[in-house]
Amino acid sequence: MATVWDLVLEGVLAEYDPKPPTLPGYEPQPKQSIAEQLAGEVFEMLYGGAAGGGKSYWLRHSAVLYCLTHPGAYVAIVRRTLPMLRKTHHRPLQDICRGLATHNKSDLSWTFPNGAVLQLISLTHDGDEQDYKSVEFDRLYFDELTEFTEAQYTYMLTRLRSSNGHPTAAIGATNPEGVGYAWVKRRFVKPRPGDLAEGQGQPVACEPWRPPLPDGSGPGRARVFVPATLLDNPALLAANPEYEMTLRSMTDPRKRKALLEGDWDAMDQVQGAQFSLTNIDNHRVHKAPADLARVVVGYDPATTFTATSDETGIVAAASAQATRPRQMYVLADRSARFGSPEQAARTCVDVAWSVQADAIVYETNQGGDYVKAALNSALRHAVKEGRWKGPLPKVLGVHAKRGKALRAEPVSVYYDQGQVHHVGPFEELEGQMTTWTPGNDSPDRLDALVYAITHLEEKAAPAGPVPIRSLW
Numbered sequence: 001m002a003t004v005w006d007l008v009l010e011g012v013l014a015e016y017d018p019k020p021p022t023l024p025g026y027e028p029q030p031k032q033s034i035a036e037q038l039a040g041e042v043f044e045m046l047y048g049g050a051a052g053g054g055k056s057y058w059l060r061h062s063a064v065l066y067c068l069t070h071p072g073a074y075v076a077i078v079r080r081t082l083p084m085l086r087k088t089h090h091r092p093l094q095d096i097c098r099g100l101a102t103h104n105k106s107d108l109s110w111t112f113p114n115g116a117v118l119q120l121i122s123l124t125h126d127g128d129e130q131d132y133k134s135v136e137f138d139r140l141y142f143d144e145l146t147e148f149t150e151a152q153y154t155y156m157l158t159r160l161r162s163s164n165g166h167p168t169a170a171i172g173a174t175n176p177e178g179v180g181y182a183w184v185k186r187r188f189v190k191p192r193p194g195d196l197a198e199g200q201g202q203p204v205a206c207e208p209w210r211p212p213l214p215d216g217s218g219p220g221r222a223r224v225f226v227p228a229t230l231l232d233n234p235a236l237l238a239a240n241p242e243y244e245m246t247l248r249s250m251t252d253p254r255k256r257k258a259l260l261e262g263d264w265d266a267m268d269q270v271q272g273a274q275f276s277l278t279n280i281d282n283h284r285v286h287k288a289p290a291d292l293a294r295v296v297v298g299y300d301p302a303t304t305f306t307a308t309s310d311e312t313g314i315v316a317a318a319s320a321q322a323t324r325p326r327q328m329y330v331l332a333d334r335s336a337r338f339g340s341p342e343q344a345a346r347t348c349v350d351v352a353w354s355v356q357a358d359a360i361v362y363e364t365n366q367g368g369d370y371v372k373a374a375l376n377s378a379l380r381h382a383v384k385e386g387r388w389k390g391p392l393p394k395v396l397g398v399h400a401k402r403g404k405a406l407r408a409e410p411v412s413v414y415y416d417q418g419q420v421h422h423v424g425p426f427e428e429l430e431g432q433m434t435t436w437t438p439g440n441d442s443p444d445r446l447d448a449l450v451y452a453i454t455h456l457e458e459k460a461a462p463a464g465p466v467p468i469r470s471l472w
């Protein structure tokens with residue numbers, strides 16, 4: 001068996017030889033070799049497509065190869081939750097690293113003789129990425145990138161900084177679905193025209209490209225998208241000839257196309273979806289008008305707060321003064337998976353303060369009393385700590401007499417009529433809006449949006465100020 005040093009030597013030789021370094025027992029398939037090579041040429045890469053294409057398998061071997069060839073490197077494989085990491089990567093990595101690295105069970109890391117460390121980390125709750133504030137990574141591998149929010153991902157990019165002078169990169173792998181589908185697609189697969197420099201064409205698969213820097217000062221760091229299809233993985237098809245059949249028998253035609261063919265457009269063309277991205281794009285604005293009539297925060301709290309809980313929907317919207325038909329503006333989406341009901345309520349109050357909301361609207365059907373109590377308590381704290389000054393927002397429970405689909409329907413009509421404007425992009429919210437079809441559980445961000453818009457449309461005049469003592 002090759003020693004670590006043989007492998008390091010192979011890594012050095014790879015500079016002269018187009019054949020990338022490999023691991024004992026690992027035979028990359030052609031697409032996996034392409035991914036390996038491109039990962040070394042860019043700052044951000046997405047390996048995305050069909051389920052079973054061999055993405056996760058490549059990702060963990062690539063992470064180990066990087067450690068073997070980059071002394072002292074700190075590399076992480078990131079998934080949204082720890083149970084997911086344990087289920088998908090832990091056991092296979094123990095097999096791959098046997099004899100190559102020392103495993104530390106307590107922090108799920110492997111230390112290589114050259115000082116490189118590979119660790120499994122999770123970012124379960126929004127904000128967990130802040131735990132890595134003073135950490136430097138050489139390479140980050142995000143498996144199932146669409147599980148993360150763009151804010152989590154871009155924060156982690158700032159942690160890529162090699163004190164060893166190694167080339168740094170963020171590598172994502174994913175299927176074309178999930179809460180982050182819209183931002184991942186826009187970032188890697190199909191940028192919007194405004195994301196590209198003037199005259200810059202749409203990126204081409206497997207060809208690195210440079211998006212313009214937001215301040216217009218020139219091109220930014222290179223990105224690349226590597227598409228994956230099931231056909232990339234003959235090993236899987238040979239061992240499990242019925243796997244393709246499993247994918248083919250999925251009833252949702254969009255999911256079928258996404259997971260079977262790795263089609264990144266499939267989830268956009270949602271048959272029966274109530275909202276279309278083209279419509280949202282057509283009415284998007286950069287700034288809300290200064291004279292807003294009413295400002296409201298829609299709040300749809302999760303009922304549990306564990307790693308696998310739903311998100312809490314927090315969406316702020318406003319209506320413009322005296323316009324007919326009424327023009328409405330979506331101002332903020334701060335929905336997230338919070339660690340506790342208090343944290344969720346506090347964030348809702350922070351958002352209400354930041355947009356100067358005159359009302360917070362929540363649904364009373366599920367634990368309404370608790371929700372109201374949590375919001376009032378968060379407001380009390382905000383007042384005590386000086387984070388809230390002046391008139392307080394009304395905390396209003398709405399009782400959903402009708403089903404969720406029925407409540408979303410009029411809201412989608414306001415969108416169709418061009419009455420609702422998104423102030424900037426809200427990738428995750430829009431991802432949920434454009435992939436949800438009535439009859440399925442409506443996602444939390446969408447619910448919060450529906451509460452907010454319904455309230456704005458129903459209430460003409462602004463609410464009066466609420467006396468502070470009403471909170472106690």
Ligand SMILES: Nc1ncnc2c1ncn2[C@@H]1O[C@H](COP(=O)(O)OP(=O)(O)O)[C@@H](O)[C@H]1O
Nearest residue numbers: 027028029051052053054055056057058235236
């Ligand atoms: N190079 C390879 N050699 C042998 N088996 C492979 C290889 N690449 C992938 N596989 C197998 O194919 C299956 C699916 O791969 P996986 O990486 O989990 O797919 P994806 O993450 O794209 O859904 C796995 O069971 C894995 O063991």
Ligand SMILES: [Mg+2]
Nearest residue numbers: 052055056057
């Ligand atoms: Mg996978």
